[in-house]
Amino acid sequence: MELSGIASYLISFLTFAGVYAVLALGLNMQWGFTGQFNIGIAGFFAVGAYTSAILTTPSSPAYLGGFGMPFLVGLAGAVIASTLLGLVVGLITARLRTDYLAIASIGIAEMVRLFVKNEDWLTNGVRGIAGIERPFADTVLDSPFVYLVIVALFVAGVYFLVERAYASPWGRVLRAIRENEPATAAAGKSIAGFRLQAFVLGSAIMGLGGGLYAHFFGFLSPEAFMPLYGTFLVWVMLIAGGSGNNRGAILGAVLVWGVWSGTELLTGLLPTEHATQGAALRVLLIGVLLQVILVTRPEGVFPEKPPKLITRKR
Amino acid sequence: MTDILQLLIYGLVLGSVLTMGAIGVSMIFGILRFAHFAHGDFMTLGAYLGLSFISAFGLSSWWALPAAMVGMAVIAVFIDQVLYRRIRRTQPVILLIASFGMALILRSLVQLIWGSDNQTYTSGIQFPWQLDWLGGMRLKPDHLWIMLISLGLVAGVHLFLTRTRLGKAMRAMSDNMDLALISGIPAERVIMVTWVIGGALAGAAGVFLGIDTRLHPVMGWTTLLPVFAAAILGGIGRPYGAIAGGMIIGVSMEMSTLLIPAAYKPAVAFAIMVGMLILRPQGIFKGTV
Secondary structure (H helix, E strand, O other), X not given: OHHHHHHHHXXXXXXXXXXXXXXXXXXXXXXXXXXXXXXXXXXXXXXXXXXXXXXXXXXXXXXXXXXXXXXXXXXXXXXXXXXXXXXXXXXXXXXXXXXXXXXXXXHHHHHHHHHHXXXXXXXXXXXXXXXXXXXXXXXXXXXXXXXXXXXXXXHHXXXXXXXXXXXXXXXXXXXXXXXXXXXXXXXXXXXXXXHHHHHHHHHHHHHHHHXXXXXXXXXXXXXXXXXXXXXXHHHHHHHHHOOOOHHHHHHHHHHHHHXXXXXXXXXXXXXXXXXXXXXXXXXXHHHHHHHHHHHHOOOOOOOOOXXXXXXXXX | OHHHHHHHHHHHHHHHHHHHHHHHHHHHHHHHOXXXXXXXXXXXXXXXXXXXXXXXXXXXXXXXXXXXXXXXXXXXXXXXXXXXXXXXXXXXXXXXXXXXXXXHHHHHHHHHHHOOOOEOOOOOOOOOEEEHHHOOEEEOHHHHHHHHHHHHHHHHHHHHHHHOHHHHHHHHHHHOHHHHHHOOOOHHHHHHHHXXXXXXXXXXXXXXXXXXXXXXXXXXXXXXXXXXXXXXXHOXXXXXXXXXXXXHXXXXXXXXXXXXXHHHHHHHHHHHHHHHHHHOOOOOOOOOO
């Protein structure tokens, strides 16, 4: 009994870490590669999660949906919805300084949350959407462990794609924009165009993360998409792991999720009347952790390593 | 008609709060070149400092204002010296991340110290004046004070920027950093004064917000988006633009309740900001893009 409890905790821990790893890889595309500052991750995450939930749940009078579509269709919908949102935000901000993107993205995340909270017909408002099923429901494969494997496969797939993108000429342009924008423009690259592509791709990956989250957790409510959980943790993960490094993004997700869950175990020991204080203390610790990393080791655990130059053999 | 006038008053009160925040955001952006995301939580912390001050000495609610302003000026300089100064040498965008983290640190501190329940400066309701010559419109004394005091603070900032050496140095640094530095402007002093003013005004905004409504740990964070919208609308890096921006955003947010549900008030600020970013990203008064 004890052992199976630990095993199921571990499975749930790793699945969460996997979902966050997908988000961190999406952010790495935007921030690590291109230097675009998105602090509206929670918005893209929420759009992905809700799209997938609405597409896959059985029909309900309380909210739009009840399409009962399969898991993969839900995920595809999540990716498409967040791509569209990313396209809109990107089109507005691609030609501006990244501070404007930061401000606009925080706005978009708040708007998404307000919308989800107030438009009951679409999302069931604060009551949330329950009963989102895992893939292979009602078969032998419907288990947390199988879902962990599925999430791991998605993490691996996304990692493979962004790693290829990083080493490609396209990724090189992104890094050039990050390092020296005027020089890249002088080399004839369309800054706004490349920025937009990277931003939209990153948003799509975040939407995928949202979809994976919805099917793991089974229940969605606006509370889950507060900037703290959706956005801040992902940023700490990427900075801690090493922005620009995809392996760093994944490692950072596991490490920071470990710290976050570990502090939950610790504050769980506090008496219940101090529960809110405990939660605030955890946020405080993570915030201080971020500042310590920024001051002492801004490059993270795995610093960025540009790919080796390919020299042609003569 | 009375409704519209009434909403105009509420809008100007909200606009005063936003102006106080937006001037600080705009000045910090002008000097240090980063969007200060902890500004909303500066407001929150200021409001709570004021609350502790008046309850410790048993004073009336307006005494919270000087306490919050002094307290936040000191805290802003402290945070800059301890944290921001160490990472200032790298890219400004690193400061942006640090300020985002600072926002969460301050908010959780407020929750730890003061708890997460709603609090007010004074219990009981204040009776508004009925202005019969304006169609029976109501005006609370507190609202009048908020508008008058913010007018005074704005005038003070104006005098500082135009009449003092340090104020002129600040404008010079904001206009052309390199030129200002080679002409021997004491950069560290200017930065420190920027934080003093930005922090004090954020404290004032927090107290205004607390007097107008109530104190809550996320009161500042939810105001941050309209504050940024005001700063962008006025042209970021332009303190005077922030005044116009703050008033426009404040009045539009309150007026919008005639047409759409009140829950979407922040969306109005956001929509104006997005429109501005598309049409004229440098803002009304030509800020730094």
